Amino acid sequence: MDKALNNKLTQDQLAELTVSFVQSIPYDERLASKVENLSALPKHPYEVLYEKSGICSGKSFLVHVLLDELGFGTCLFVFDEADHMMAGIKCPKKHSKFNSGYCYIESTSYHPIGFASIEFEKLNIENLVTKYSINLVTSWNIKNDINGKEYTDIEKNINLLEKLKNIKIKRKKFKAVIDEKSERLKGLKDNIDQLKTRMERFKRLNKRIKYNRYANKYNNLVSRFKRIKGVYNQLSDLYNRKGRELEALVDHLLIQKGRQ
Secondary structure: OHHHHHOOOOHHHHHHHHHHHHHOOOEOHHHHHHHHOOOOOOOOHHHHHHHOOEOHHHHHHHHHHHHHHOOEOEEEEEEOOOOEEEEEEEOOHHHOHHHOOEEEEOOOOOOOOOOOHHHOHHHOOOOOOOOOOOOOOOOOEEEEEEOOEOOOOHHHHHHHHHHHHHHHHHHHHHHHHHHHHHHHHHHHHHHHHHHHHHHHHHHHOOOHHHHHHHHHHHHHHHHHHHHHHHHHHHHHHHHHHHHHHHHHHHHHHOOOOOOO
């Protein structure tokens, strides 16, 4: 903790760093299957650390223990019907899950504090959806709640998610218009090529009147093509710019992917 504070990390950043450390520990698929078949027990927090792998319960317990050690209010969310567990951290009640006073933490892979896979499914963002894409409202209860400091940066995470949603919506709109322009350009290009072929034939036959008639049509189509191409390029630039914004925001989220 002292090292983190010496590096000018805030208390909330320290909590996020601690959570992302546990989230980066690989998920133990073999153990999960054994636990589901009642042929093994989940790991204790120290086993998760020592063996560098774990499932939702062991990793959530580890987050819970570490947050308690850092002085944060913490709990365990247990979802019986989904057979799933998450740690919780004390946060402003208006932003807490189920009005509990705690924001949950998905420990199986990286998610910002306060969010689980279901919030990211519709965004189709790679690496942010785990196998626990479940309805977490159906059955839940809180265990081992411990009073302590509050995590206040949840609003930052909410704003990030809203920005992601807005960028996705804008990119989708740009893509629809870009596709429509692309089809128009393709049609114009076909017409331009056909006119060019006719013009060349009339030129060879020295039929100047017909050549000039088609040349006027050709020039008009080329002018229209250039106008639409200009709009197409502008929209493509905006679409790509929004893509870079999206990547930058996702970089904030996937901090355990070698981007600390």
